[in-house]
Amino acid sequence: MPDARIFVPLCGKSLDLLWLAAQGHSVVGVELSPIAVRAFFKAARMQPARRKHGKFTLWQSGRIDILCGDLFDLTASDLGNVAAIFDRAALTALPEDIRHAYLAQLRKIVPAACKILLLTTEEPEAGETEDQPFAIAEEISSLYARAYDIDLSHVESLFEADADPLIKELVRIEHKAYLMTPKSLPELLA
Numbered sequence: 419m420p421d422a423r424i425f426v427p428l429c430g431k432s433l434d435l436l437w438l439a440a441q442g443h444s445v446v447g448v449e450l451s452p453i454a455v456r457a458f459f460k461a462a463r464m465q466p467a468r469r470k471h472g473k474f475t476l477w478q479s480g481r482i483d484i485l486c487g488d489l490f491d492l493t494a495s496d497l498g499n500v501a502a503i504f505d506r507a508a509l510t511a512l513p514e515d516i517r518h519a520y521l522a523q524l525r526k527i528v529p530a531a532c533k534i535l536l537l538t539t540e541e542p543e544a545g546e547t548e549d550q551p552f553a554i555a556e557e558i559s560s561l562y563a564r565a566y567d568i569d570l571s572h573v574e575s576l577f578e579a580d581a582d583p584l585i586k587e588l589v590r591i592e593h594k595a596y597l598m599t600p601k602s603l604p605e606l607l608a
């Protein structure tokens with residue numbers, strides 16, 4: 419689906435929007451911070467048009483639309499007919515106690531057949547061990563498994579320097595790509 423419309427929640431100033439547009443997609447992002455939206459278009463060397471759109475400000479250039487405002491105010495008609503959701507560091511940027519509401523909001527505003535590509539960076543949290551790592555993976559399963567088939571399609575394990583310069587040990591992190599395919603109605607009712 420080369421010309422499909424892709425929804426990028428909590429897009430920040432991510433250059434993923436440019437990459438998706440370069441693949442031939444039209445893209446709609448939502449982002450709370452006008453500073454991040456401005457920074458995106460500046461980095462992309464685009465001069466977007468800007469207008470009010472309900473509770474949002476719509477910034478628009480070429481194939482890229484960014485709705486600046488709160489994801490939780492977004493409706494299906496704001497988004498148009500999106501075919502897929504591209505979530506990189508959006509679910510995982512939110513506090514744990516609102517991730518459930520985040521997923522419920524996404525499901526309310528996209529078509530039922532909409533797939534989700536979920537990209538995460540996972541690292542062991544305090545108290546986790548090599549034998550019992552990555553609590554986020556379990557949380558993802560408990561959030562999505564009822565309504566989606568979860569395919570962990572890619573994992574890349576790396577050792578990286580900690581963000582805290584005082585911590586000299588390398589930490590193991592995993593970049594993961596999950597493809598979430600909505601279950602059919604009979605599967606949901608089973």
Ligand SMILES: C[S@@+](CC[C@H](N)C(=O)[O-])C[C@H]1O[C@@H](n2cnc3c(N)ncnc32)[C@H](O)[C@@H]1O
Nearest residue numbers: 428429430432449450451487488489506507511
């Ligand atoms: C981790 S950052 C950017 C993630 C981005 N997808 C990336 O890959 O760089 C998360 C972004 O979510 C935005 N955000 C947080 N809560 C939001 C909300 N309720 N509605 C819209 N944007 C929100 C923040 O302003 C921030 O720019």
